[in-house]
Amino acid sequence: MADDTDEGADVPPREEFRHDPIEHATVQEGMTVGQLVDEYGKAGIGAGALHEAVDITAAMFDDDVTTFVGLAGAMVPAGMRRIVADLIRDGHIDVLVTTGANLTHDAIEAIGGKHHHGREHGDGTAREHDETLRDEWVDRIYDVYLPQEHFTLLEEHLRSEVFPEIEKRVTIQRLTDELGRANAAVNDREDIEEGAGIAATAHEHDVPIYAPAIQDSVLGLQAWLYSQTTDFALDALGDMSGLNDIAYEAESTGALVIGGGVPKNFVLQTMLVAPDAYDYAVQLTMDPEHAGGLSGATLEEARSWGKLEKAARNASVYADATITLPLLVAGARERVDGQ
Secondary structure (H helix, E strand, C coil): CCCCCCCCCCCCCCCCCCCCCCCCCCCCCCCCHHHHHHHHCCCCHHHHHHHHHHHHHHHHCCCCCEEEEEECCCCCCCCCHHHHHHHHHCCCCCEEEECHHHHHHHHHHHCCCCCEECCCCCCCCHHHHHHHHHHCCEEEECCEEEECHHHHHHHHHHHHHHHHHCCCEEEHHHHHHHHHHHHHHHHHHCCCCCCCCHHHHHHHCCCCEECCCCCCCHHHHHHHHHHCCCCCEEECCCHHHHHHHHHHHCCCEEEEEECCHHHHHHHHHHHHHCCCCEEEEEEEECCCHHHCCCCCCCHHHHHHCCCEEEEEEEEEEECCHHHHHHHHHHHHHHHHHCC
16 A cells, blocks of 8 residues: 555645654653653654753753743742752753742742642632631642741741841842852751752852842742831842843853743843844743733744744743653753763
8 A cells, every 4th residue: 555655646746744654652661751752752742842842951951051941830839849959950050030939939948838738629619718728827829738827937037047148239139149048058057858949059059040020929028028127129120231141151042931921031031132042942831822922922933033043943842831841851861961
């Protein structure tokens, strides 16, 4: 029987079509993540996209590539904290742009607080469930619970360990660095079982953390409250010089965008004032492009702005980042460590 490449078949000329059959993934006992990702590469749709994203991320982990990471969403409360901290420790993140919320929850864990498994919807109606949590002083992030006394612990930490060590007017990056120093100090002094976390690791390894929308978080609220009775102030524009200097001086750059919002745009727009654009880009998102919003905007759209090089390698994976980030990092690490 003739196959779909039989030149004798009565078919029109084909310029777009290439003979590249979909294979069928095999899953076996004892496979590594890298081997599983290789099987994804035989398939199409999301599996093929994740395979391509792993290849690109592995390329970004090269020492010659300056990697900018945008981290949005509830990634720390959801349990992704160690993955990000380990990437910083191992030199795979050169710049981190994240939310004040992730830094808030990172600090809570560093000084002894914990997030807990909960339920999206308990007994009774959804409203009754959250009203019960309100009465019990427990905050809910989907199916993660956080007792409110941890925020009191954080406030005490900031007012005793962080804010007093800062000059009157500082950049947000200076604040995040001081937060990392203080988190590490308390974590070590109090012998906290959980690691010191993202900000502490970034401080130790001289990786700058930018949180351009820090006001939109408990950390930002506490900074504002402190500023009401002191000369403390944050200089948001002051962050732009250091960030843009890194982009300007980099020989090759990559962007790993986890979620959307401000961190995504802040990472991508950095290239608008640099001589070149990103050579590599990967985004993990669940937002659709058809709404026209930034969070769902494709990396191809970013290319039109000059944020990606025309020849840049890029891939987007549309799925929950708490599922895809561990797979992406594990697969990329296996490629890099196996070289």
